[in-house]
Amino acid sequence: MGFTRRDILKASIVGAVATGSASISSSLLAANKTVKIGMNIPMTGDYAPWGLPGLYGCQIVADDINAAGGVKIGSDTYNIEMVAYDHGYDTEKAVQGYKKLVLQDKVSMVMMLGGSTVASVLPWAQRRKMLTTTLLPSDITPKSDYLIATCESHPLYDVTGVEWLAKNYPDAKTAAIVTNNDAEYGLQATATYKAAFEVEGIEVVDVNLHGFDITDFAPIVSSVLAKKPDIFCMATSFYVTPLMEQLYHQGFKGKIITTTLDYYDEIIAKTSKEFVNGTIFQFPDFDDPMLNESGINFPDPGGFDAKFRKAHPNDWSAVSWEYPAILLNWIEGAKAAGSVDPTAVLKALKSNKNPEFVFGGGQWWGSQLWGQDNAVVGRWPVVVIEDGKARIKEFGSVSNWLDKNKDVLIKHMKELGLRTV
């Protein structure tokens, strides 16, 4: 393709400003059709940090696009309207919300977080041929033709952090993994970390799984630190703050690696900047200078970051930019299809062998693990806290790692009883 999505968006914004005035924009808006994009996500409850910030992010992107005159798909110009339903990570509500979005709101795509809530809607989504997205590609099955994961490939990107750690800290030779014991998030990440450590020759000396009812992490951290690991690995997101707090109080001096480090300012407030510095994780702030490099498929990341934090000062999380990135993927597909029809958009997206992955280098993948190439994997950032601020150190390649090591990953997935194909 001659133009990237970023070029088109920039041109749209510049065009709207150059031609004019608010009155012209208003008349354009008035003439536009509306396409509705659904979000069936947790906006309350324990999982809300992985839903609500995504809606905020999508609203910012949609507002920007609409203010610039909308998006031209086929012969029509559309404004984008976000329609959200809060399922609170409850499967029954997820089904109810999904049907409401499809039947009543008539959305053209439904974005979801993943896990059991996606599994609960899959049969109906398949029958209705409704394009649905997930952040957990492990939701993809050989029969889920309409389910895609175009942004987050949880937890495959964790391998890039381990690669970077091994390269920069060659003396770190043992690791302990702590995570919640659910199959959707915790065990998937555990298998991935175990595979990544094995590839790098790092011995896993302890895997400590816990439930969701833990109120005190002191005993867990004491138990793990007694094994004297060089690396403390958190394959979870729910309890990073109390775990980090315990590591601080119990005097851990080794390297810390974790999938996410959401709300790291609060962790610093509970521990110290010096302690948190050096922590490796996978989700950048979007004011990071490295996101301005070529190959990044997200328009004006710094501007998006600033707008988000101004409107929602305490809500930035890993998903703030992920759902917007999926929305941008959908726009790309709809433009290519010349239609907002879910089947046409899916076909257009899948026919692009080099999809515009948010961090670049994307390719469709997944048949070896989940039965269909319905997930996009590509470059993924390795982020490290430096002087109390998240900074990208490099972009690793998930696809390259999988090309070389997918058998190791499959072995560890099977060991933990996880589905492979």
Add this chain to the structure above:
Amino acid sequence: MELVLQSLVNGLIQGGFFALFAVGLVLIFGVMGVVNFAHGELVMIGSYTIWLVHAQYDFAFIPVLLLAIVIVTLIGLLMERFLFRPTRNDPLAGLICSIGVLFILQVVATLIGGDGPSKQVPPPFHGTLALFDFLRIPYQRLFGLGVSVLALGTLWYFLTRTRLGWALRAVALDREAAALQGININHISMIAIGVGAALAGLAGGLMAPLTNINPHMGHNVIITAFIVTIVGGVGSLSGAVYAAILYALFHTFVSVYFGGTVATISGLVLMVVVLIVRPSGIMGVKVSE
């Protein structure tokens, strides 16, 4: 050995928190005959008060801790006056009312704190006490342990050395007999729920800097409180204290040596075993029919 000592300290500190909210639950059940399902939410409101007033508005921690106790006590008193007293002769109605309060308090917390991530409170007491090069105790936890011991000691003195405390225990033993002795049941019920709620507010306030604060945090609290209450002996205050410490030590050591998942299951298995082997709990009194 180092791990055993560290785990012992961790367990004792955790036991102090467990005892605070379990004793309150037992007190309310003993005097009023109500299983207060909203007790975990009273703890949650204590934590939210700390988050809102101390962490968001920078008021000093200890005065806000006292404020948390006052607020939660007031909620408890309102529950007694307007829900539990009118339904006193129907334990099921009281239980259902408490479930209603549970949901209301969760919604109130959501309205106050909004949706989204769990709230965090920076510890007012920074730093860690290091002993013998291997035993490390955060000052915040030491403070919590000290306050818990002080509160439980004060409660023990109140119940065993004051006329009001005797009256309260008398009502817990036999409400009708106590009433025949001239004890004002309404008055004593207010005191019971006031003290129980105050302890819950204190527990919530003390735990606030150590835990994830969210509207649903009371769920884990109430499960732990039920386990402690059943193991200790339903209605036995001293049993609740012993069981809280025993259960915390049990949970801590199982977590350390067998992992968190096993610890969770073991706690529930422990409760079931106690129910089968000694239904009255370790300190409960077996009542013949």
